Amino acid sequence: MTEDFQRFRGTPGYIASGPLVDAVNCAIALGRPLLLKGEPGTGKTVLARHVADGLGMKMLSWHVKSTTKGADGLYVYDTVQRLNDSRFGTGDVSDIRRYIRLGPLGQAFASAERVVLLIDEVDKADLEFPNDLLRELDEMRFSILETSEEVVAKERPVVLITSNNEKELPDAFLRRCVFHFIEFPDVGLMRQIVDVHHPNLDAKLLDQVLIKFYWLREQNELRKKPSTSELVDWISALLRAGMTHRQLEAHIPFLGTLLKKEQDVDALRDYDERKGKYPARWADLGPRFNQ
């Protein structure tokens, strides 16, 4: 009943939740792309690198930009190079194959062994972009018009697609994906994550840091909530300055490492001026955080 296939089990450098591991394996088994969504800074992109490491495969990445076209991922016909070569006689112009360059998706299909392909920030591109790739991702093949060759994937690549939710993705595209939403880490998971970056942190300091951090994230006025990477930076700054947990009780120093928008810093200054209190115990954050 249970078919055998290569399974991802996580790596020491990446703390993945059970459901995430399951979703990765489901995508591998079904041969469908895995769509990853989640707040910025929750490790969507890093996951691909660790999936590749965990499975012992090569990784190819395709970073999508607002000007990226679906066809770019398959191949590009470098007309300008060919024109230049013909002008200066620097290359053999007669062989058009020399001017066909495979894009990341094309390389993934053409590769002899199975690879992990990361399509990063798919929502950056035009709305139609995912639709342009439907057939290629379904059948894992495409043809090069200029040479009428067909590239067929020998091994279905493991495709991971990340989205920051800047645009809605087309339904037809979504239907073909396995979906996982990386939730923002809860306090327990966050302790583990911090421990990877700052081992042996003073427990009382860590408590104060996390209380302030999760309190900030609860504030509705903020336009950009601080993320994990910003928390890690903030702790670095605190350690560098030799801050103790007592100093943190009533203040949030180095606010600039946590809040990146002027309006947000202003909002917090307003809060200061209104003599707003910062929480110092988990109980101050409400029942969700009772430890």
Next chain:
Amino acid sequence: MFLDLFYGLREEGVPVSLQEWQAFLTALEKGLHGSSLARFYHLARACLVKSETLFDAFDRVFLRVFRGVEGEFGDDVTEKVLDWLRDPKNFTELTPEQRAELERLSSDELVRRFLERLAEQTERHDGGDRWVGTGGRSPFGHGGEHPTGIRVGGPGQRRSAMKVAEERRFSDYRTDATLDSRSLRVALRRLRQLTRTGVASELDLDETVDETCRNAGEIELVFRPPRKNDVRLLLLMDVGGTMDPYHEPVSRLLTALHEERGLRDFEAYYFHNCVYDHVYTRARLSRSDAKPTADLLRRLDPRWKVALVGDAAMHPTELLEAYGGIDPRVTTATPGIVWLQRIAAHFDRTVWINPDDARTWDGTYTTRLVRRLFPMFHLSVDGLSDAVRALVGARGQESSARREPG
């Protein structure tokens, strides 16, 4: 039991397609759920639900369908699924050919064929397996046995409707009413700001020839960014209550906007009477469709154009007081006017499109207040042209437009 999950999800507005359902069954066959209900849950969610905004709906359905099941099938989910698949009862009346065809049908295909049938058919029809009607094995109509059929009105006795084609009370304002939306489209065509911004990726042929000549025949390529419409539009629509009489013109506006392919980005949300903490992706304003308004402000930068469509006429408490929202399901501490102020302050260009007769605007206290925040235009072809000019025109034009409707 498993079909209950499928239909339950669709009833809660999670758009699960046959394709996804099959992927899910394949995953079960491969034993990916292991032996725990929790992993079964995550597997189902990963395969069937494609947006985190629908997770809540999924949870509710899952709880309802699998309540008390944990002990019962801790170990052998697979067996249960396969038993179900083997059970011929679930596929009565289906020949292998029909099943094969069923698998080929995607839901878009179903809708298209449904519309074709409707066009062909001229009279009421019951039984048989081709026409839209009741009974029978055609995928269209209701009370029939085609598992993916489209339901046309009537009660869904067998719950075999893949898409409920009958209209709901607050059906989404988007309709296919094409009658006379042409003039609206013409007005909207001005919703354009063609700019050459971004990466230079288009070959500028004239400049290239020019530069190459200057370069004594050595090829010198000149690139420029392509011309693109840079307008991103956020539409916020009032539904229900006093807006009901205006359903027709508003739906025409929405149809026209959906057909307007040129916009760089377009998002539409619904609200009731006034914008509060949440706006809704669908006109029925159910909680599973709610999006925090604060998220919109965070996510959309000030260059987005905002058009609010509503009559702005409400009880003053609904606009001005905390917990003023008329909907008892939603309690909100922030008064509506504060949210409106935030929207007006965040975005550079905003307009309010009001379906009420312009002469009545000054007679309503809340309309006067809203007009201080947003330039207001009448929902008519002329008013819309002015609104579009206020959104994308030069600044001077905008201020003249601001005075015009008064």
